[in-house]
Amino acid sequence: xxxxxxxxxxxxxxxxxxxxxxxxxxxxxxxxxxxxxxxxxxxxxxxxxxxxxxxxxxxxxxxxxxxxxxxxxxxxxxxxxxxxxxxxxxxxxxxxxxxxxxxxxxxxxxxxxxxxxxxxxxxxxxxxxxxxxxxxxxxxxxxxxxxxxxxxxxxxxxxxxxxxxxxxxxxxxxxxxxxxxxxxxxxxxxxxxxxxxxxxxxxxxxxxxxxxxxxxxxxxxxxxxxxxxxxxxxxxxxxxxxxxxxxxxxxxxxxxxxxxxxxxxxxxxxxx
Numbered sequence: 001x002x003x004x005x006x007x008x009x010x011x012x013x014x015x016x017x018x019x020x021x022x023x024x025x026x027x028x029x030x031x032x033x034x035x036x037x038x039x040x041x042x043x044x045x046x047x048x049x050x051x052x053x054x055x056x057x058x059x060x061x062x063x064x065x066x067x068x069x070x071x072x073x074x075x076x077x078x079x080x081x082x083x084x085x086x087x088x089x090x091x092x093x094x095x096x097x098x099x100x101x102x103x104x105x106x107x108x109x110x111x112x113x114x115x116x117x118x119x120x121x122x123x124x125x126x127x128x129x130x131x132x133x134x135x136x137x138x139x140x141x142x143x144x145x146x147x148x149x150x151x152x153x154x155x156x157x158x159x160x161x162x163x164x165x166x167x168x169x170x171x172x173x174x175x176x177x178x179x180x181x182x183x184x185x186x187x188x189x190x191x192x193x194x195x196x197x198x199x200x201x202x203x204x205x206x207x208x209x210x211x212x213x214x215x216x217x218x219x220x221x222x223x224x225x226x227x228x229x230x231x232x233x234x235x236x237x238x239x240x241x242x243x244x245x246x247x248x249x250x251x252x253x254x255x256x257x258x259x260x261x262x263x264x265x266x267x268x269x270x271x272x
Contacts (some may be wrong), residue, residue, distance in 0.1 A: 072113040075152070082271055084119040084150055084184050091129035093136065094118075095145040095192045099205055100155070106168060106206050111158045118149035121184040121268055124258040128187060131244035135191075138240065145192040147205050147254060150184035152271045171208055180257055183268040187246075188254045191237055201237075202230035205254055214238075215250040 087094055099105045101112035120128065132144050151159075156175040163169045173179035180186035191199040202220075203212040210216050211225060214234065220226040234253045241248065246256040259267065 072115060075113055075115060076117065076119075079119045079150065079152070079271065082269070083122065084271065085122050085125045086117045087120055087125045087128050087146070087149065088117065090125050091132045093143050094128065094132050095143050097145060097147060098149070099147045099188075100151070100159075106171070106208070107159060107162050109162065111155050111162075118146045118187075119184065120149050120187065121258070124185050124187070127244050127246065127258055131240045131246065134243050135236075135240040139236070141194040142199070142236075143192045143194070144189050144240075145198060146187060146189045148181060148188040150271055151179060151181035153178055153182050154272060156182055171206075178270050180261060180264050182270050183264050184271050185258045185264045185268055187256055187258075188252075189237070189256070190254060191233060199233045200230050201233055201253055202226045203253075212253055213251045214248065214253050 088096065096116060096118050098112060098115055098118065100107070100110070101115040102110055128144070128146075135142055135144060153175055156173065156178060159172050160175045163172045173182075175182075181188075188205065190201055190205065193199055202225075203209070211220060217226060217231050217234065221228065221231050237253070238248050241256045246258055247260075249255050249257070257264065
């Protein structure tokens with residue numbers, strides 16, 4: 001009876017190997033021809049198989065972590081080599097939460113290899129540090145919170161390839177001409193309160209709808225779709241950024257350019 005049960009177990013396992021898909025190459029290969037084996041050999045075969053898969057999984061994870069770490073180090077070195085600076089070196093009080101360095105974005109993918117620093121052109125970083133200083137004088141418990149800074153053209157290509165041919169294509173600039181982020185002269189940001197966290201702006205970052213557009217704030221305030229505190233938070237952000245020399249845009253409350261578009265393209269090289 002024991003041998004029959006074991007035989008059934010082996011045949012059932014073989015059937016599963018034929019019908020189930022697995023991410024590892026070893027399990028995708030056709031199983032070897034069935035060979036009856038004793039109980040000791042069956043137990044050892046199961047242990048060896050589990051050990052092999054676990055080891056492969058751990059090796060894959062460690063390799064992926066090494067590749068990500070190496071890619072991140074290369075990215076930072078490349079940005080610094082092109083003359084960009086980490087804004088927190090000028091103003092440590094600025095908070096950094098790069099959305100595209102996580103999967104918490106509309107792409108649902110980390111395209112920055114876990115980058116934790118915001119890099120900008122030196123003059124732009126100085127302007128942002130000035131905006132932080134202005135904000136702290138107005139509200140000592142509030143800091144700028146950066147969602148995106150420079151976006152290398154190589155990353156722009158990665159983003160473009162993810163959205164090309166989809167409904168999201170309109171939200172990503174074509175990489176050959178590039179976004180102003182690709183020049184290190186634009187920044188996306190919100191506000192962070194020391195005690196209560198991220199200040200409510202009425203929508204999340206990268207919300208693709210009219211509610212995120214500053215040009216409609218009066219209408220949505222009147223209709224009750226935006227509250228007065230939400231609009232006041234946006235106005236505070238615009239006030240400190242404008243005083244530091246930045247200009248906002250009509251369709252995203254979070255986006256600010258350091259200079260006019262054509263000046264940026266003439267003044268700076270695109271960041272690769």
